[in-house]
Amino acid sequence: MISPGHHDDGVFVHQPALAALVERARAQRPGPSRLDAATLAAAVAARRAARTRTIAIAALAVAASIAVLWLGLDRRRSVETRGDHEQAAHALQPGEGGGAVLHAPAPERAHVRDDAEVPGDATPHELVPQPSPQPLAPEQSTPERGTPPATTVPKPAAPQPQTREPSAAELSRQAEAAMADRRKRDAIALLETLVRRFPDHAAARTALLDLGRLLRDTGKPDRARCAYQRFVARWPDDPMRSEIDRALAALGSGPECSGLRPRR
């Protein structure tokens, strides 16, 4: 029986009646167990097999998702490229672009060397970035000296620089590429960007898992802990929870986190 319990750190329970209850709870002894090592070993083997199956299925699902995403992006890119070419061809129609006469195939029309003469106020650079699967060699694209150029290229619609921010899927793909190339710092930066910009996106879940592992592997346990803690806070019932808890336990204690960074 304890009244308030004592220890080197001080009193455990201050309320005497509660302290008595706590002591009764402490004094409990488990009854005889039906568990034995053989039963446990069989259960462990079964759990391992189930986990292997789950991992294989998850890997297949991820691979399929990446393939679908990649095909989708590829298709979109080709549609955009075709749209640009059509737009350029439209701008070069005779009578509409100042009497232009076209002889070259569409993908090569707008490919102009930096030192070529450019009509109007367009700068050479505005014309260069037109996509061309097989860019012409300089000698092919430059008009021969002394002969009039067969094609007078009016200023086509200059491609707009891509200013939009990458999507979560794009960041995820870039991070995966960085991880595959063992560019861990790049991968960490990309994953942190993903998690900050898209905290509720499904990709943020795996991003936090990868981030924790990469930070741990690169000797940043406090930041790794922050990543794992953020995962636990966001997905407390996730099937990976026990793994994360173990990782956190292995990392030990440290400063509290402010977002993805330890508070100093």
Added chain:
Amino acid sequence: MVSAVGRSQPLTGQAVIAAAQRGDAAAQAELFEAHRGRIARQVLRMTGDAATVDDLVQEVFIAAFTSLASFRSDAQLETWLYTIATNKVRNWWDSQRRRQSREQHAARVEREAVPTPEDGLESTEHLDRFYAALGTLPDKLREAFTARAIEHMSLQDAAAVLGVPVSTVSYRTRRAEELLCEALGLPAPFARESEGAS
């Protein structure tokens, strides 16, 4: 760490752990036999439910052995197992809450106008009420209270196994005690202290 989490010297050495990490069944059985009693006591103290002890102990060791390869040899196995058990117990409390069995039980006991713990300590209903009240606490408060008050860990050990600063453990334990007293109809513990001081 060992002093509080496991009060005796570790029964197994690094060699046994290394063998168990390689999948040696005999080494895993040895680890199981060495730690099962402590884990069973921990689970029982945390849940108050003798019927669930075997299941949770089995879950703890399944989780431990399936991920033993990731266990760092410089860490304490006892601390690691304690953390796994804490997580399993947390899941158990969650499932209990989901089924609302604890809440229903607590409500029924409250209606029965049983004596307070101060009236007599022999009744097992008191322990039932205590665990029903413990089950209503937020996970973090319950785990801090269990580690400190029931397991008698030092603040440092509790902070280590719970992964929070010492000050946080201290605060959570006091707050848990206040809430438990409130749920059990006991006088507030810290008001009494301040009265005594004044």
